[in-house]
Amino acid sequence: MIWQQFISLAGSYPLALRGIGMTVVLSLISLVLGTLLGFGLGILRTGGNRLIASVIGAWVDLIRGTPFLVQIFLIFFILPEFGIELDAFTAGIIALTNLAACFICEIVAAGIRSVPTGQVEAALASGLSRWQRMRQVVLPQAMRIVLPPLVGQYVLLIKDSSVVSAIGLTDLTRVGWLVVQRVPNGLLVFFLVGVGYFIVCYPLIMLARRLERRMGAAHGEVQL
Amino acid sequence: MTKTGMIDFRGVNKWFGALNVLKDITLSVEPREVVVVCGPSGSGKSTLIRCVNGLEAIKDGDLVVDGQRLGDPATNMTQLRTEIGFVFQSFNLYPHKTALENVTLAPIHVRKTPRAEAEKAGRELLAKVGLADKVNAYPAQLSGGQQQRVAIARCLGMRPKIMLFDEPTSALDPEMISEVLDVMVAVAEEGMTMMVVTHEMGFARKVAQRVVFMDAGAIVESGTPDEFFSHPRTDRSRAFLSKILRH
Secondary structure, X not given: OHHHHHHHHHOOHHHHHHHHHHHHHHHHHHHHHHHHHHXXXXXXXXXXXXXXXXXXXXXXXXXXXXXXHHHHHHHHHHHHHHOOOOOHHHXXXXXXXXXXXXXXXXXXXXXXXXXXXXXXXXXXXXXXOHHHHHHHHHHHHHHHHHHHHHXXXXXXXXXXXXXXXXXXXXXXHHHHHHHHHHOOOHHHHXXXXXXXXXXXXXXXXXXXXXXXXXXXXXXXXXXX | OOOOOOEEEEEEEEEEOOEEEEEEEEEEEOOOOEEEEEOOOOOOHHXXXXXXXXXXXXXXXXXXXXXXXXXXXXXXXXXXHOOEEEEOOOOOOOOOOOHHHHHHHHHHHXXXXXXXXXXXXXXXXXXXXXXXXXXXXXXXXOOHHHHXXXXXXXXXXXXXXXXXXXXXOOOOOHHHHHHHHHHHHHHHHOOOEEEEEOOOHHHHHHHOOEEEEEEOOEEEEEEOHHHHHHOOOOHHHHHHHHHHHOO
16 A cells, blocks of 8 residues: 555656745745845844834834744735735745845844944944945954854745745645645655755755854954 | 144033043144043043044034034045044954955045055055065954054055054053054154054154143143153143053
């Protein structure tokens, strides 16, 4: 019987590939957009403007303090009530990008705050503009602090992308649900789904570990 | 009120909360003049020079630097800062950039000097402060004295009209102090307008036209180095000098 289930599972491999493809595409797009947005928000959060900083802070707290499933339902089912119709893919991208941006915003803000005030003062004193100070002096030093947790966050976000199956996107998790209807062995099917996520995430886990080691070493060497 | 110096404090006050850190400061520094500011710790001397390039904002009074009034909406602070070099007690070199990159960063990005030209000038400046062989070294690979000399070269790279020094030798091991002071003397002898917060009396005697003694946020005494060190007029300056001379 197990053998038959394997045969039947093997027949579902095009569906599995589609699922993995969807998970990867969804994650990739929202991680790229979320990273850009997250850096922007992180820079604004630590910038001089109190109002902007506190609005961003409140939004980040709200998103971090509510379940992702609820956020995605709000975007997909509630927004249409206000006349904003989104297809599932767009809704998934928006929800994941927003989530990524909020977490990355905090990581970037922490990195920026870790740069000693003296560095900013030196840049200020030599007449660098606000953007030049950020670009030439603050961000390169903040990146040392930012990179390891950033890559770690990517892993968490790829796994969070499984929640988009709830609005009908055929990602890896939903493929699991579909297949399990034909092959009634939940343990086997979702074990394989887990393996699929692990294959996508493991290289990033390794990268995060390597970055952490390298940044740690560099910190000792470059410290003032 | 009639003559204007390079740096003009007129009745400047500043508070940190309830603490009056600068009390009614009036002081004028002429072009090419070297003024040494000394006083016990917490007397406001660092705050005083940090006000000159706007690292600290003044509360009331007037502060005019190079003909521009600080706090005036017409004054472009970023522009004015390019004319003022600032040397920090803790050097504040950019740790991710080499000595040469530290020196050329502002000339390239602020002055828009072509890179090749900026690097040529940067190498010359590093040679001038005795670090021709450290052009490609990172700050972490340099001693404190070397880092501070790079920091001075970094300021000189902008060809400033004024240079401010905030206890430039206080964080240094004793054997490195003179190499930094020698560079500062050379800068002074080229006619730079300088305000230097330091207790290095040898430096003050050699190049300063004036020593200003501060205590509790106010200028208590001011005079030539000779007058001040040999014949201090107030009890507070005598007490201060007896403490720093004991060592």
